Amino acid sequence: MIAFLPKELEEFRLKVRKFCETSIEKNAQRWDENEEFPYDSLRALGEEGILGLGIPEEYGGAGTSRIKLVIAIEEVARVDPNSAFIMEVESLFDQTLLLFGNEKQKSILRDVAAGKKIGTFALTEPTGGTDVAGIKSTAKKENGKYYLYGSKYFITNALVASYFIVFAKTAPELKSKGITAFLVEKGTENFNVGPKIHLTGFRGSAIAGLQYNGAPVNEDAIIGKENEGIKVAMAVLERGRVNISSLALGMLQRVYEESVKFANYRKSMENTLVNFQFIQQYLTDMLSDLEASRLMVYNTAMLIDQGQQVGLNAAATKLFVSEALMKHVKNGVEILGGYGYTRGTVMERLARDAHNTTLSLGTSEAMRMVLSKYLKL
Numbered sequence: 001m002i003a004f005l006p007k008e009l010e011e012f013r014l015k016v017r018k019f020c021e022t023s024i025e026k027n028a029q030r031w032d033e034n035e036e037f038p039y040d041s042l043r044a045l046g047e048e049g050i051l052g053l054g055i056p057e058e059y060g061g062a063g064t065s066r067i068k069l070v071i072a073i074e075e076v077a078r079v080d081p082n083s084a085f086i087m088e089v090e091s092l093f094d095q096t097l098l099l100f101g102n103e104k105q106k107s108i109l110r111d112v113a114a115g116k117k118i119g120t121f122a123l124t125e126p127t128g129g130t131d132v133a134g135i136k137s138t139a140k141k142e143n144g145k146y147y148l149y150g151s152k153y154f155i156t157n158a159l160v161a162s163y164f165i166v167f168a169k170t171a172p173e174l175k176s177k178g179i180t181a182f183l184v185e186k187g188t189e190n191f192n193v194g195p196k197i198h199l200t201g202f203r204g205s206a207i208a209g210l211q212y213n214g215a216p217v218n219e220d221a222i223i224g225k226e227n228e229g230i231k232v233a234m235a236v237l238e239r240g241r242v243n244i245s246s247l248a249l250g251m252l253q254r255v256y257e258e259s260v261k262f263a264n265y266r267k268s269m270e271n272t273l274v275n276f277q278f279i280q281q282y283l284t285d286m287l288s289d290l291e292a293s294r295l296m297v298y299n300t301a302m303l304i305d306q307g308q309q310v311g312l313n314a315a316a317t318k319l320f321v322s323e324a325l326m327k328h329v330k331n332g333v334e335i336l337g338g339y340g341y342t343r344g345t346v347m348e349r350l351a352r353d354a355h356n357t358t359l360s361l362g363t364s365e366a367m368r369m370v371l372s373k374y375l376k377l
């Protein structure tokens with residue numbers, strides 16, 4: 001029970017949970033096993049209005065409440081982290097257009113909210129993701145057009161996307177102050193998607209690299225202002241960290257449920273596991289970190305809804321929740337013994353998926369770097 005969460009949001013959670021359990025969960029294992037993009041899940045989430053969360057109604061969405069969005073991501077992650085990750089990255093695309101895009105760019109969101117079109121957020125390059133200022137992509141202006149040169153890597157949804165937000169340097173000599181964000185459409189000349197990247201977890205995420213060698217885009221493809229791309233990237237990533245934290249929260253909830261279920265059923269030495277103090281310690285630590293994680297995620301989401309700065313909260317939340325998930329999924333596997341290490345069990349899939357939450361949208365080291373800037377009285 002959360003003191004500051006209105007009753008209607010608890011009801012909203014129950015509705016999303018029921019939908020996820022009936023429409024998404026049954027296919028999660030197959031999508032993982034086959035490295036299959038979950039089109040059915042996306043279609044169902046679009047029809048249910050869940051993909052439109054975070055998008056204003058005037059663009060076909062379900063409103064901009066961040067707390068609703070994080071509750072939905074949490075519930076989807078509880079049954080299928082991969083579908084929740086697709087939503088989470090899609091939300092980076094939506095937020096970039098909503099915060100910095102022009103009217104024409106924002107009009108794309110209608111198809112995104114309905115699950116008909118997919119957008120990506122392409123910042124990371126093969127040479128590194130943490131050092132954003134060090135990106136090597138460039139955009140050269142000639143006769144009223146920009147020509148993009150370079151490559152990206154680890155771009156989630158790239159293989160199924162219609163739109164790509166690509167960050168490139170328009171003034172390389174200005175380093176981080178010379179980056180610009182561009183909206184690039186699929187099929188643009190000299191703009192290629194691939195190769196597919198085969199991940200340890202999140203195996204249905206259609207993740208790939210991008211290559212562009214003189215890809216032309218018009219001036220109106222710029223999102224925000226020329227040379228202000230770092231502002232765009234940082235604002236979107238900062239807020240986006242609460243989404244990946246809610247993804248980790250939903251996974252942690254499932255780790256706890258699977259662990260408790262097994263511990264209450266499995267017998268050893270004429271007793272059930274839940275009665276052994278070693279096992280109780282695993283479970284009680286899980287439960288208390290789960291409670292703390294939920295408070296942090298919801299508080300940060302509500303601060304965003306209030307229009308507050310969340311640099312500190314978002315970094316602290318991501319660091320805490322993703323690291324808690326890493327710790328407890330290891331213990332979850334331990335509780336399930338050999339079954340936790342067997343293909344086809346939920347715990348095994350969660351263990352493979354978990355590590356992405358400490359990496360995407362900034363590593364744990366990067367979160368500590370962000371937090372170190374607040375170490376002043």
Ligand SMILES: Cc1cc2nc3c(=O)[nH]c(=O)nc-3n(C[C@H](O)[C@H](O)[C@H](O)COP(=O)(O)OP(=O)(O)OC[C@H]3O[C@@H](n4cnc5c(N)ncnc54)[C@H](O)[C@@H]3O)c2cc1C
Nearest residue numbers: 121122123124128129130154155156356360361362363365
């Ligand atoms: C499944 C998945 C999906 C992703 N999806 C996207 C996406 O859609 N779009 C996108 O743009 N990116 C995406 N990424 C990329 C992700 O954001 C990067 O992997 C992440 O930022 C780290 O970058 P890197 O992998 O290049 O590691 P590097 O930046 O090379 O870092 C390697 C290691 O060094 C550490 N390190 C680096 N610099 C420092 C420093 N100054 N001080 C201390 N430690 C340091 C890092 O923390 C890390 O431990 C995705 C990644 C994964 C795994």
